[in-house]
Amino acid sequence: MSVSKGVWSKFVKRSPTLALRNKALRTALLSPDLPSGPVSLKSKASKRKYQSIEGLDQIYPLAYEVLEKRSEDIYSKIESLDKNSPTYAEQKEELEIAAEKFNPEVVYMAEYMKNSLDRTQPVFRHYLKKTWEGYSKMLLMQRLETLAVIPDTLPTLEPKVEVKLKFPHNNQDRWIEPGTLLSSNVTKMPPSLEVIEFKESTGDLYTVLMVDPDTPDLAQDSYSTTLLWGVKDVKLSNTDSMIDAKKLMQNEDCEFVEYLPPVCEKNTGKHRIAFWVFRQDGPLENAPKGLRREFFKIRQFVEDNKLTPVGAHVIRTLWDRNTENVRKMYGLPEGRVFTRERVPYLKN
Template identity: 30%
Template sequence: MFALRRVCTKPLTYTAARRGNATVQAATEATRTAPTPPPLTPVVEGTPKAAGQAEGEITPKTGGRNVRRRRQRPNISLEKPKEWNRPIAKGVIPAYDEALKVIQEDSKLLIAEAEALRSSIQLAETADVRNDERLEKMRKKLNILEVQSRANLPEVRWKFVNAMGDMSQPVYRHLAEQRWRKDGDLDLLMERIHQMNVVPDVLPDLHPSVDIRITVPSTLKQLREGQKVHAPVEPGAFVFPRQTTKRPNVFTTVFHPETKLYTLLMVDPDVPHVETQSFTTYLHWLQPNIPLSATTQSRLLDLNTHTPYIPPHPQRGTPYHRYVLLLLPQSDPTKPLEIPIVADSDRLGFNTRSFLQQWGLDGAKGGGAHMFRQVWDTDVSKIYSRVLHTVEPKFGRPPKFDRYADVKKVKKYV
């Protein structure tokens, strides 16, 4: 009834092979019939290298496969400039050629109109009877014509995108300001400024006209993720106290060609005040008379020559602190302000509003702003001992009032 089958007691040996979509049997047969590889030829000193291999270059191990490497895009900047080239050869797409021709003809017409208006301005400036109001309108129209005559040219757009724009020219200043105002950077800043009540807690009003960016040393996690040594800080983001023990790098983009003086200050409006059971302000940084224009270097230097920078130090037991950085235009753009240096004993209780009013600094007339947040950690204790040389204060949050405490003591069903 049952057929007996003899089982082989000898263990089966399989040759190690890479298995693809074929069966095990096909793989083993292929390994049995495959010819043995020739012996490796030892490398003797003086043997000529392969074609295209340079001295000291290591040949990549590709397993015999023809690997095609991706070409990296060359670095383009003002230090390494490049010229714009047509992406499509002439005659390949007639519509592209016609569109480029229309843009260039429109640019020539606007340039001719701008030249005629410039000549009219020169005549008006040398006239016996000078109308300043009419001259100002003509200068504004000339600026608009200079922007419109070049804003649509492909080479201008290409240079601007590749950070090769000359900020001394009106067209590049216009493109930079439009990108800042329309791509979301300004909207994000104003959202955080009003959402976290910087306006009106610190200053009554703010209409930014200068783009401010700050960077701080990256954390270990950011470095592992491929971030640079200094990471940009998004407005309103949380930053560790150890990242701000040294003053942050401040970068600006200004859109006016003439040089104007600005005042930089950094305040913390969330320091607890025990006597009034409220909050007061601490001045962390002050630097007046900073000359800025569209052609100045983006990173601000020499910012620690007036009231030096003191690191943020949120007190233990308090909620997060807002650290507000303001860059406000001075009332007279060419006359330096004689602001006295603020002593360390006068930093706590600094009245920001009266200071701005006293020295004619108005956020409603322009300027720039930035902010970040911090909470207490163990690194703050080091700032108190090493920088401030004072005993670290400790605050406890008051117990939450329970309005139903009396009701909870009453038995419900008795």
Template identity: 35%
Template sequence: MPRARVSLLSLGSVRQGLRDSIRHLQSSSARASSTSPNEVEHSDFATEVEINDLPDGSAASERIAKAIGCSVNDLNAYFDPADPSTLSITAKSLKASPQMRTSLLEWRQNIPPISLRTERAKKAYRRPIGLNAAFEKALKVLTVDKHEKYERILRLTDKVEGIINQFNVKAIDEIPVQKKRSEAYLTAGLIRKLRIDAEINFPEVTSQFEMGKFDMRLPVYQHLVRARWEKNDRLLLIDRMESMHVIPDTLPTLYPQVDVKVRFPGTNTFWIDPGRVMSTGVTASEPKFSIQMFEDSTKLFTIVIVDPDTPDLLTDSYKTTLHYILSDISISGNSPLVDKANANELVSYLPPHPEKNSGYHRYAVWVFEQPNCEPLSTEKLASFDLQNRDSFDIRRFSQLYGLKAVGAHFWRNKYDSRTESVREKYGLPQGLVYSHKRYQHYEDYAWALPDLEVGDENKA
């Protein structure tokens, strides 16, 4: 298989990250140099004192008064020493000295971390003693580490550019010498790892990721989204595809590399989980797809939907029915939604219409990556009869076009009260009704085979 094109990292984004880290270090140094000894002492105290940790009575008042440089009488005007948990901050107290104002405000705040989901947990949270001071020191350590990593990234990026310029090519996969090409690939992988390590421990990165407000073009968020997917949705997909035998009934195996999601328009606007049983009335509408990549690149994909549970009376077994093919789908890491208007619909969507008593039908959605990011060949399309939906060979189809399965999904349907209306709406023929009765002679079920005559058992 030819390798996908690997573009160089943007030097602008790397240098911008380096400038940000240097600017943060300079601002931290400026704040530290402009802070007076009294303010530093007060700041340490303000971060180490918690309301619930103070003793009751006058001891609390004396301790606070000594720290903020005021008398106990002045402090009692704003603070009830008998009840430290009910601190009253009035307009008058906020207009007091800067030391007292800052102490009261920081002491009052007890903001819970974003990881706490329930209101009960947020109310029960108590900030650890010395958290603010430890946070500032840890943030400074992270900033220094980020600065060092971005300096190394610049050196490694120059190294990769030097290798590419040495052979006068535009991309790593065009380097003619195998040894140099491998060296460039390894260096590019190290650059990506360093960019992730430089950002992943910062609180704002974690906060943006938890709130869902992030840019998938950045490697750190690609790494976090992939890790969450591999821990949850990917395991669920593989488990259900194997337990319900979608693998190997359609394709022999799958190693998921993209997160495929499916939903149907109408009232059910949520992304369905793999294997969900759906009403034929809902699945009559063409589904919407999402293909989430975990890299900053653009690729072409093909979506194929098949039903491997169509009864075949000729063989007394099952056959695979083709329901949909959409090719040349352009997807990038930051734009996962499938836009049908910019794709090539090879076979229109056929709504699921299971026959009565035929059991559950699995509708497998396979996502293939197109080789070399090129559209499917029209010459090969002409050699494959895509209009014949019956007995569709998805394995032969993928081999013919060199398609690589990178993702999948599936849902299930069975005959229900909406099936006949779906058949009538889309002009589909009337379905058969199956029973558990087993016929002993061919003449008993020849009525279901309109193309054969009674007595022509050899054709069956």
């Protein structure tokens, strides 16, 4: 017997993705008491032993009814909103979140089915954002700051999107944590990125820059920034958030600077490789094909193209026994070799 009788069991105006698809889970979640325990109990013995909390069968339907009634009120408020108001979309999204926030099915899915949520639904985006802010966002900012990616590349960042990164070096897919030290074998092919938007997004354009701010600049006895990869005008939305080989093969104009793997020279230390994701206002104009990689001025580029940084990622690499092979693969000359120790005095 299901407790749901009101707005949360009707799918004329609501998306069917707000309901649990698994029938067993749904009945377990929406029945006032659980005759044979929750679905997570597998063995017959534990199912038989399970006893529902005393009085839950009376309280649960009552609580559900109260929450459902509130949601119904919010839905009627959405309908009475002024559609011509400039803040209509914002207000609507806020109310839609409030209407579904406490729906047990939604809460269950947001907690246990994070990988298969329908990101077109504001309430799922809300829950995804909360989990991202709780860990990944803080981790990213900590890595960007301790590795001084900010301010060495761009002044600062207020992350708006989650950026996930993986390399196709082996037959497995594994997302990489920001700041991980990767070998040259891993980075030899262009990576795939996932850009997860938490606002409503239907076909926004994005730019991705991959830069190495630790290229030695011998003339200045300092470091310079090299542009390793540039991708522009990539169309992403809530449903399609990947920047991968498939997408780039279909739109060949997107890649304005071809991928060059980070090939560090011997004794130049660990190189930070920063990935910057920008949201564009319109098509990118000041990004010609075959832009000069060396002495890349990322701040100038961002200013010229009026880009807003919305997300970032960082990995680290250093010289290893395979670097020369990768150099040969890309037709690069042999790497230079530097002294192992840094000199304790100024060179000039």
